[in-house]
Amino acid sequence: MESPxxxxxxxxxxxPAPPPPLAGGQLALxxxxxxxxxxxNVLDTSIANVAIPTISxxxxxxxxxxxxxxxxxxxxxxxxxxxxxxxxQRIGQVKLFVGAILMFVLSSWxxxxxxxxxxxLASRVLQGVVAGPLIPLSQAILLGSYPKEKSSTxxxxxxxxxxxxxxxxxALGGWITDSYSWSWIFYINIPVGxxxxxxxxxxxxKRESPTxxxxxxxxxxxxxxxxxxxxxxxxxxxxxxxxFSSPFIVxxxxxxxxxxAFFLVWELTEEYPIVDLRLFSQRNFMGGTVAxxxxxxxxxxxxxxxxxxxxxxxxYRSVDAGLVTAPLGIFAVILAPVMGxxxxxxxxxxxATLAFIGFAFVFWLRSNYVTEIDTWHLVxxxxxxxxxxxxxxxxxxxxILSGQPPHRVPxxxxxxxxxxxxxxxxxxxxxxNEWNNRTILxxxxxxxxxxxxxxxFTQQMSSTQSLLNVNGQTAHALFDFTVxxxxxxxxxxxxxxVSAVIFLLIIPLIWITRPGKGGGGDASGAx
Numbered sequence: 001m002e003s004p005x006x007x008x009x010x011x012x013x014x015x016p017a018p019p020p021p022l023a024g025g026q027l028a029l030x031x032x033x034x035x036x037x038x039x040x041n042v043l044d045t046s047i048a049n050v051a052i053p054t055i056s057x058x059x060x061x062x063x064x065x066x067x068x069x070x071x072x073x074x075x076x077x078x079x080x081x082x083x084x085x086x087x088x089q090r091i092g093q094v095k096l097f098v099g100a101i102l103m104f105v106l107s108s109w110x111x112x113x114x115x116x117x118x119x120x121l122a123s124r125v126l127q128g129v130v131a132g133p134l135i136p137l138s139q140a141i142l143l144g145s146y147p148k149e150k151s152s153t154x155x156x157x158x159x160x161x162x163x164x165x166x167x168x169x170x171a172l173g174g175w176i177t178d179s180y181s182w183s184w185i186f187y188i189n190i191p192v193g194x195x196x197x198x199x200x201x202x203x204x205x206k207r208e209s210p211t212x213x214x215x216x217x218x219x220x221x222x223x224x225x226x227x228x229x230x231x232x233x234x235x236x237x238x239x240x241x242x243x244f245s246s247p248f249i250v251x252x253x254x255x256x257x258x259x260x261a262f263f264l265v266w267e268l269t270e271e272y273p274i275v276d277l278r279l280f281s282q283r284n285f286m287g288g289t290v291a292x293x294x295x296x297x298x299x300x301x302x303x304x305x306x307x308x309x310x311x312x313x314x315x316y317r318s319v320d321a322g323l324v325t326a327p328l329g330i331f332a333v334i335l336a337p338v339m340g341x342x343x344x345x346x347x348x349x350x351x352a353t354l355a356f357i358g359f360a361f362v363f364w365l366r367s368n369y370v371t372e373i374d375t376w377h378l379v380x381x382x383x384x385x386x387x388x389x390x391x392x393x394x395x396x397x398x399x400i401l402s403g404q405p406p407h408r409v410p411x412x413x414x415x416x417x418x419x420x421x422x423x424x425x426x427x428x429x430x431x432x433n434e435w436n437n438r439t440i441l442x443x444x445x446x447x448x449x450x451x452x453x454x455x456x457f458t459q460q461m462s463s464t465q466s467l468l469n470v471n472g473q474t475a476h477a478l479f480d481f482t483v484x485x486x487x488x489x490x491x492x493x494x495x496x497x498v499s500a501v502i503f504l505l506i507i508p509l510i511w512i513t514r515p516g517k518g519g520g521g522d523a524s525g526a527x
Contacts, residue, residue: 033199047169074425080132081418085411103130105193112183136413156340159393174322217274227259235429288400297427331386348395358388363500438491
């Protein structure tokens, strides 16, 4: 007869203990490799920004069509990021991270050799997909490499590379485009990626995470792709097709809404969801993710518009437009390591609030731009923006990951980065569309009195002809050029002002979160 003890079910096996932290030169080299992989990824979110006019001209397409080079990467990246948690369980952190780097290298080479826009866009889609796991896994791998008490330092080092990438992108992309060829903005990933993959594999191959084979959520994945793709295409093509007067745009909008609704219901009831939406039931995860995502959407949308405006209306070269945005990285790099020391002894919510106030101040300064602006007044707000950038990523990432057990860090980092990157793509499309709409509105207002029946206008045209010794057609062309330039400036000022207001309005999102132990909201719980 069986005893009660022998009949009792066996206790579930405890999860294996995580490997010990790295130390010394091995830790430094590992941090460099992971940071380079992160830098390579985030660099490609913005390096093409200033090269779009050149790429469009070389491939024989319009600048609006060329902008898809930016948005398809962001959209594909956004879809792939939340798959990180599921892929990590099946493949393992290290194998997935190294494999993603190598595929990123291959897709970068394909982008560089692209002979047509469709081939380039397909390569960028592949590049965005394989880049999906890089950001969340880089966070998880770094957190696992440092002692628990140094987790804030690990996040600060990660934030430094994640912050500098989008900042350095326009300057580096402009210099490469003007000095060599736009293809080299993709080729530079090849040596960086090979070094990062080799070094990561050598150091981490014996520190692989445990794996299991959960079933794939095919329905959830299909719905995710459907609503993200529909929404992104709708935002990109809406301006060209006159928005909801087009049946195509209406169809895309309805598809996005219906698929998103089914996606929410399915993922919340599925036993093995492709995206663990239950994470949003955690106050810190929800508040931190929404705050960082909205802020990133506003920041990245403006980061795309600024160099385009300088090239189109101020006649800046690609490299010059990039150099104007480059000072954004100065304070971001200097202050990021300081954050690693300050954060454990501070309330992360206060630091993030100061960052949002700083962003609002910078965008308010930009909302006063005029068409005759000099380079220094373009550079000054960009330089100052580096301060809130340094206070931005680390505290909010710490809040998002606080309290997560080690096995949930990839899923939590993946989902929060998915929302952030997707919002960045949406923010780019919305900012571009709204700039176009506001420019048209100001153009109409500025030309209300410009008609042959207005004696003041006709006298002004006559004076222009006499003063410049040109005919009437040339005088009207000069007038139209002046109005277009002024309308674009006023439209961009509107975008900057609204951006400042948005940063102030989302501050309460930070304060729905709870501070971590020690008042810092640190990420130690995620280690």
